[in-house]
Amino acid sequence: TRDYRPFAEKALANLFGFPSFRDGQAEVVNAILNGQDTLAVMPTGAGKSVCYQLPATRPGTFTLVVTPLRALMRDQVQHLAAHGIPAAAVDSGVDAEERRAIYETARAGGLRLLYVAPERLVSREFQDFAHSLAIDLLVVDEAHCVLQWGNDFRPEYAAIGGFAASLTPRPVVAAFTATATPDQRDEIAANLGLKNRFIIVTDFDRPNIHFRVVNATPAARLAQIAAWAAARPDECGIVYCATRKRTEQMADALAARGLAATHFHAGMDDARKAEVQDGFLAGRITVICATTAFGMGVDKPDVRWVINDSVPGSLEEYYQEAGRAGRDGKPAVAVLMWSKGDFLLLRKRADEEAGSALADPADRERARIAAKRRVNAISRYCEAERCLRAMLLDYFGQNAPESCGDCSVCDGEDPEALAEAAPAKRRRP
C-alpha cells in the first residue's frame, strides 16, 4: 500500500478549495485509492461525499454512486459541475433519450461520476450499461438502508452486493453511513460483500451540542417552544413536528410572537419548498417548523437550536435531526420533548406498520420486534437519569465518559419545562 494522503490533501485544496481534511476523510480517501473496500461510519455533516468524490476525479476512471436521496443527487451534480468535474444523475425525472445520452457520454469517458437511485440497478437497460464499461468505484451512500430490520430498509439495497460481484472488473466498493452500531457494521459489510475491507468509525460526539430532554404535554410544548424561540429572536432554529398540521400550528404560534417562522412539509409544492429553504439559508426565515422532510441536504452551519416537538421512532433518527444544530462548531442546543403518550403512539405504529411491506410473516414479526426495540431505546433516553451524551454514544457503540457535564441531566435542568433562559454560555472545556 501507498500513502496517498499528502497528494490527496493537495487535490482537496485544488479541486474543492478546502484547506485540510476533516476527521477520517484522509483515511477513507487513502483506503479507496489503495483499492480497499471501505465502510465509513461518520456522523451527518462530517463530509462523507468528498471521501468518494476526490478519488472519483482521477482521470480515466468512472464512479457509480447509489443513493436513495433524489434531491441530493442533483445538488451534488451541480456542485461537482461548479468545480469542473463532469457528473450526471439518472433518476425518474430523466427520460429514455436523456438516459441514453448520459450512458453514451459515460462510455466515451466523459463522466467521472454517475448518481443513480437503487431501483435503477435492477433495470435491464441499466445493467446492460453497467456491463458495457469499467466501473472503478462503486459508492453506496446511506448504506444503512441495506439493514433488513432497520428503519430505512430498502429492498433494492439488498441487490447491491450481487450487482457489485457481477461486474468485471469488480469495482472497489465504498459504503457510507451516519448510523451503524457495531453489529450493524458487520451486517452491512457482509451484505455488500466487502472484501479486504477497511472500516472506519469516526468520533460521534458533538461536543458543542447541549442535549436536553423535557417531559411536557403537546399543548404545553407549543407554548414553551414559542417562549423559547421568542427569547432568542436572532438565532436560527428548527422545530421538528410529527404532522403537517402541527408544523403549521407551530409556525403560527411563533409568528404570533413576531418571529420569522415558516412551516415546511412534503405537501408543499417544489417552488414553495425551494423558497423556504433559500429563505432559511439566507437568514430571511429564522425558524423552520418542519416534518422530517426537511433537512436532508440542507447544510446550514449556524442552526443554534433544534427542538423535537415529538419523539422520533429511533435514536438514529433523533441524532440525525439533532445533529443539524451547530455544524459550525459553536454552542448549540438540541431539545427532545416527550410524554408517555408519544411512546404509546410509537409502539402502536411499530405494531401496525413495521414490516408491513414484507411478505413472510416471520420477517414481519422480526421487523416489528426491531422497531419496538428502537422505540424502547429512545424512550429510555427520554426518561434518562444518566448523562444523555453518554447514552447516545453508548447506543452508537462509542465509549464515553460517565457524565459530560453539559446536558440537561448532568446540569440538573428542569425535566418538565423548557427554560426560557438566554442561550447557555457555559460549555465543556
Ligand code: ADP
Ligand atoms: P455528510 O454526507 O457526511 O453528511 P457532506 O458530504 O454533505 O456530509 O458534507 C457536509 C458539508 O461539509 C458540505 O458543505 C461540505 O462541502 C463540507 N465539507 C466536507 N469536507 C470538508 C473539509 N475538508 N473542509 C471543509 N468543509 C468540508
Ligand code: MG
Ligand atoms: Mg451524505
